[in-house]
Amino acid sequence: MSTSSSLWAVTVATLKKDIRLEWRSKDALNSMLFFSLLVVVIFSFSFDPLAEESRHIVGGLVWVAFLFAAVVALNQTWARELRNQVLDAYRVSPAPANALFLAKVLGNFIFVSVLEALMTPLFVIFYNLHVLGPAWQLIPLALLGTWALVVNGTFFAAMSLRTRNRELMLPLLLFPISIPALLGMVAGTTAVLTGDNPAHFYIVLLVTYDVVFTTASLALFETILHAE
């Protein structure tokens, strides 16, 4: 009883702390929002598509914008804990390492989901979107895709903390590993928007990806945190 309840208690406490910090400073959310707004505007200048064409390309544009914006937030997750040696204090405390990881992943998941909820209407306006397939499938695609980005992103952000140029390191590690997930999100979104083919396969792919990498991250995070 004690391990699972303390895992949960530490997760909730850390998550609450992170959300409170973010609510007061709004650092990550503001920079992500402005960044993805810039991406939307630049994309709309550079492509200027018709409604029919935009349906085919917007799946890619949306996810590329969210991926870049998520990197902005992910880079700040652990940097916050480095100030005043919080991370070192965490390492010597008896709290389970996975609780810290889960709290960070959940926090990032919430921030990126908020970003997506705010940015999606903008994409609809800029690209005159009209969904032809079953629109409800966009919700599981978005949730699973965000989880895929965030779980690996949080893990690799913790990894790149130990490197010389950590802000640069995160995308270099994250993007190659995220290729199958990104493919699933982009192709699934395009399938729903155009209504040409069913998106079920992509949802299954994303579920598999999420399960595999969540397990791997939870199994290896303690090693990464304590690696000395």
Added chain:
Amino acid sequence: MKRAFPVLSILSAAFLVYALYQALAVAPTDAMQGEVYRIIYYHVPSAWTAFLLFSINFVASVQYLASATPSRQSTARWIVIGVGVVGIIVTFLPQVQAQLKSAGMRPSAMATTVLLIPIFYFLIGKWFPGQRLDVLAVTSAEVGVVFCTVVLVTGPLWARPVWGIWWAPGDIRLTSTLVLWLIYVSYLVLRRFSSSAQTQMLAAALAVFGALDVPLVYFSIWFFRTQHPQPVIGGGGSMDPRMLHTLLISWMAWLCFAFLVCWSRFRLELLHREVEELHALESLAGGESAKASLPLQRSAR
């Protein structure tokens, strides 16, 4: 080492020349593709060598991660034994046998391959104890990236005259090889940019993530392709025995070459670490020599 290395280098150079002669002069010309196909004798052996080196890297990384704690070591050991046992049982199930036969594979060959996984795992653990596992991982990743680059360069050169295009974006083998290359380049970048002590654990974890990623890439593109047919390498089909013979000779020659390069890189990395260790010991011991060798740190203090 000092005496064997030049002898082996000369032998493998001669072997490579012989393989080149076989590939250019002895092997018959392809009925469909003409002389262009002869690039296969470089393309395919490089691909096999690269995959072999990447799997060595994966096994060494898993061993390195497992060696951190005894409990994890025994868990990993049981998982590997379990993989071997389950794999052998599965290959003898009638449904799987029928599947394998229809794909042109012999069940006994499949069972032997599966049995090799635990053997490979334990042999690597036995021959490369402790830090040597990590050195083996770096070495195999570096040489593997070189061979994978050869594959990615010769592939388009071959595809252009045969398929009419340089690159088929939806093709399963092209894309998964490219992603594999990207993952291992990011692995090498991590090793380059990471600060000394923790690098090895981080890199081993990244190698495990990369290995988990590869089947997912393959799976996702496999579905992608069945939806959007693309020109692909003719699946199945049989090969002229003389061609297969030349291909295997060529692979052997490249394997010898890869082994030599890995060996010298392995020695170099070991020496490099020994030197670093000595420097660290020297500065710990203090005294005059440390003052002389570390002027920067002292002035910073």
